[in-house]
């Protein structure tokens with residue numbers, strides 16, 4: 001597969017999990033990679049694994065720092081594909097959520113995706129082409145009573161996807177979203193621990209509770225999401241914009 005050959009692709013949250021899977025797939029597709037994360041050591045490890053890429057550069061950055069994001073993007077060359085993947089989740093009951101919990105989740109999952117898209121989207125408009133893929137979640141459409149800031153942020157990501165698709169459409173820039181289900185990453189391990197803390201039982205049992213209702217009977221792997229992202233990012237999806245694609249083993253069917 002070389003459907004991103006010659007294209008430059010920026011992925012946030014690329015140090016581990018889903019973002020790492022997207023980076024490895026982007027490398028196999030022959031892209032020039034810009035990998036972004038705040039965890040420098042893990043980011044370097046991912047970069048070393050990215051075999052097949054035309055080039056691999058890393059940017060150690062907290063994406064909630066809007067000024068730093070703008071300054072970094074301004075000095076880069078063209079960017080053809082942006083994957084807004086970095087995200088955080090916290091399991092907390094309604095009355096325990098603090099203002100800083102709300103602000104942190106919304107800042108990483110939604111605000112950072114907006115301002116990074118604004119900085120990169122300006123380049124894409126000048127290039128008269130580009131593709132932005134936002135990683136949302138099945139939580140965007142389902143109630144999440146134990147992760148309300150997260151659910152709200154991911155619903156916001158879908159709204160942002162549609163609004164940016166409408167804004168950028170005439171400029172040749174497409175914007176789509178992928179909604180993963182329960183993915184086998186460190187984030188899910190943390191969710192298992194938090195749910196075990198709230199409800200008792202072990203983290204492993206809490207994760208198994210997620211698997212039960214998934215028709216395909218397994219957790220998703222980062223590569224499952226990565227292949228969908230690559231399709232939406234590629235010219236094969238040239239007439240697809242403003243859409244969201246569930247990658248969840250059939251867990252959510254709307």
Ligand SMILES: NC(=O)c1ccc[n+]([C@@H]2O[C@H](COP(=O)([O-])OP(=O)(O)OC[C@H]3O[C@@H](n4cnc5c(N)ncnc54)[C@H](O)[C@@H]3O)[C@@H](O)[C@H]2O)c1
Nearest residue numbers: 013015017018037038062063087137180182183185186187
């Ligand atoms: N794991 C799941 O079950 C699941 C389900 C649905 C959606 N998602 C979404 O997929 C995306 C990736 O999730 P994951 O499971 O790989 O998570 P993860 O926690 O395993 O990895 C997230 C990465 O993002 C980076 N990151 C977080 N905040 C950052 C910031 N401010 N600046 C720079 N980097 C930052 C972290 O350092 C980490 O490397 C997220 O948007 C998440 O909401 C995950």
